[in-house]
Amino acid sequence: MLIRIVIGIMLGAAIGALVGKTQSCQSGACPLTANPRRGAIWGGLLGLMFALSFHSGSSAVSESNKTTSTQTKSTNSEQAIIEVSTMDAFKREVLARPGKTVVDFFATWCPPCKQYSPILDKMAEEKLPGVSFVKVDVDKAQDIAQKYGIEAMPTTIVFENGNEVKRFLGAQFTEDLKQALGV
Numbered sequence: 001m002l003i004r005i006v007i008g009i010m011l012g013a014a015i016g017a018l019v020g021k022t023q024s025c026q027s028g029a030c031p032l033t034a035n036p037r038r039g040a041i042w043g044g045l046l047g048l049m050f051a052l053s054f055h056s057g058s059s060a061v062s063e064s065n066k067t068t069s070t071q072t073k074s075t076n077s078e079q080a081i082i083e084v085s086t087m088d089a090f091k092r093e094v095l096a097r098p099g100k101t102v103v104d105f106f107a108t109w110c111p112p113c114k115q116y117s118p119i120l121d122k123m124a125e126e127k128l129p130g131v132s133f134v135k136v137d138v139d140k141a142q143d144i145a146q147k148y149g150i151e152a153m154p155t156t157i158v159f160e161n162g163n164e165v166k167r168f169l170g171a172q173f174t175e176d177l178k179q180a181l182g183v
Contacts, residue, residue, distance in 0.1 A: 085137060102134070102157075104156050105153060138153060
């Protein structure tokens with residue numbers, strides 16, 4: 001991140017200085033083209049903004065990147081979210097489960113899904129009473145995604161005693177999810 005910022009500032013300053021030297025305006029009122037020094041300052045600021053506009057995405061590692069080859073992950077003290085990849089597992093872990101179940105339909109290639117995953121992971125670690133968490137990779141479980149009409153990722157569906165009660169499209173705030181769960 002720091003390297004990207006430094007490169008952005010240096011590149012912006014160099015381009016700004018070049019523009020200030022070769023394209024100076026007649027009145028000197030233009031901040032970018034008045035002189036090379038002012039061009040370098042404004043160019044550096046623009047380069048900084050440009051460098052900050054890119055997000056590497058490496059800090060948000062989704063749970064999907066850590067999955068194993070098993071069809072269903074079982075719950076244990078370390079595992080707060082179950083990943084389901086078959087219709088039988090979905091029926092068992094979501095439709096037959098009493099209480100509320102939050103189901104995250106995601107894709108491993110989806111940047112918003114990668115940013116949303118830590119939010120769900122944190123909620124699942126809180127061990128909300130009567131609430132379980134399930135993830136469904138739409139590429140591995142296309143039959144489940146098709147049955148529930150998943151067309152955009154991430155999509156979060158809240159089930160209560162096996163029935164859909166709320167659907168969210170896109171990443172959600174923790175507060176909105178908790179409100180939908182009534183916790």
